[in-house]
Amino acid sequence: MKFLRQIFESFRFAWQALRTNLLRTTLSLLGVTVGIFSIVAVFTVVDSMNMNIRSQIDSFGKGVVYVGKWPWIMSNSYPWWKYINRPNMKYAEYQYLKDNLENAQAISIMDGRMTTLKRKSNSMEVRLAGVSYDYNAISDVPVGEGRYFMPSETDNSAFSIILGAKVKAALFPNQSDVIGEEIKVNGIKFRVIGTMNLKGEDLISLGGSPDDRAYIPYTTYANVFQKDQPEPDIAIKAFDWDAGQETLEGEVTGLMRGRRGLKPAQEENFSINRLDGAVKFFDSIFAQLNVGGFFIALFSLLVGGFGIANIMFVSVKERTNIIGIQKSLGAKNYFILFQFLFESVLLSLIGGFVGIGIVWLISLLPLGSLTLILSFKNIFWGLFTSTVIGVLSGIIPAWSAARMDPVTAIRSK
Structure with missing residues (x-):
């Protein structure tokens, strides 16, 4: 109990020292505030972008493999003429x-192009x-009014169309x-058989925003x-969106090789x-952004640490006489x-809380298609980093104070 009481007294002395020198305290925590703000802001932006992009990629179908003429990620050593001379996918292969x-x-089989839709004087x-019919089981088609295609329409070349929200607004400006x-x-x-709900702007847009799109059989x-x-x-969508993709990919490869008569x-x-190839591509970019942001913030933290x-x-130096008396x-x-270690850590933690608070305030602002989410993980790392900076900045001054000779300290002015 005596030890805990002394710890509490040390904490009280540290808090009193910070309150006594408010101007110095404020100037000291600015460096840490900027550093913690920088590192938490970078991690928050990167994590939010990652979540938004993953969510948008997932909307195009989890556990889906796409079979086509062209690979999405090109190999630098692969001759272009081999890609160009490949046969196109055929409806019979589907x-x-x-x-x-x-x-x-x-x-589902699918294809697309940019074209102009007209209705009277609007276009x-x-x-x-x-x-084809199963497309809505693979990718999200958020039909709000009307309906999706029927199998008879997709099989028999019906002249039916589903409009995105912005397409509907452009072609039918005064009609609900x-x-x-x-x-x-x-x-x-x-003939319009359905319209889609407004999705809004996406951080990325694979194949264009659904709001600016239209579907036909x-x-x-x-x-x-x-x-x-x-x-x-x-x-093609697998039954098991995680492990099933590997099995499905192997089965598709075997069937396609047999269908096209390819020898072993x-x-x-x-x-x-x-x-998931796109996900890995973005993951590599975000990893580099995290590393770059960390080193940028590290300079601010070093400046703040040296300031503390x-x-x-x-x-x-100012309290040497008091140390001797104690x-x-x-x-x-x-x-x-x-006393001095708590003062240093408190100073750093206050700067950390202020930096995190600024990030939280920014996350409340509308930022278009990007929604910032300040996670508990980033708050924890911000406060943990503040604590470490406080300990590292204060340990040497605190150790020198603790080792002072009381007689020499009392005689100092």
Whole structure:
């Protein structure tokens, strides 16, 4: 109990010293505040970007593999002519995979291009996608009004269309209910069967924002747009979105090689792509940003740490006489050491709390498509870093104060 009481007294002395020298305390914690703000802000922005991008990538389908002519990540050593001379994916290959795959939960063929949609005097250039029926089981199609395609529409080249929220607003500016209305695509009339909910701006946009997109059946798209050079992709969703992708990828490879008559020694003339490749790409970028941000913040923390250490040496010098009196009255070395160590740590922690508070205030501001989330992990690391800086900055001044000779200290002025 005596030890704990002395620890509490050391803490009280430290708090009194900080309150007595408010101006010096404020100037001292500025460096730590800037450093902790920098490091927590960098980690918060990077983590928030990572979460937002992962969420947006997941909306395109977890556990999905994409079979197509081109790989998403090019190899520098791979000859371009091999890619160019590869055959395009065919609708018959989609049907073959659909009939023979055992590990697929859903399979869809899709293609798209930029084109202009018209309705009377209104028009808008959109990303028009042709999709087969199972597409909404692979990627999110948030139909708000109307309905999604029926199998008969996607199989029989129906002239039906689903509009994104911004497309609907552009073509029907003063009309709320547009189901059953007609628009023109390439001079051909399409009937609106559904409209999608407004999603808003994305941090990234794979294939364009859903708000600026429109969907028609793939068979219709093929008849209207693919008479020259079709380059569709086939999207296949595994039953188990994590472990099942490997099994599904192996099955697809075997079926496609057999369908195209490739011999064992021949390499694939198709590519199988996965969204986790994009995730790994962004992870590598975020890792570099974290490292860069840490070193930038480290300089601020070093400046703040040296500032606190300098103030602590001044504080020890000013209170040398008091230290001598305390020691002559029986104060132990650890009692003196804890006074100055607690003062240093408190000073650093106050700076840390202020820096974290500024990040929290910034996270409340609207930042467009980026939503900042200050996580408990980043708060913990900010406070932990503040504590470490406080200990490192104050340990030498506190140790020198604790080792003072009481007689010499009392005689000092």
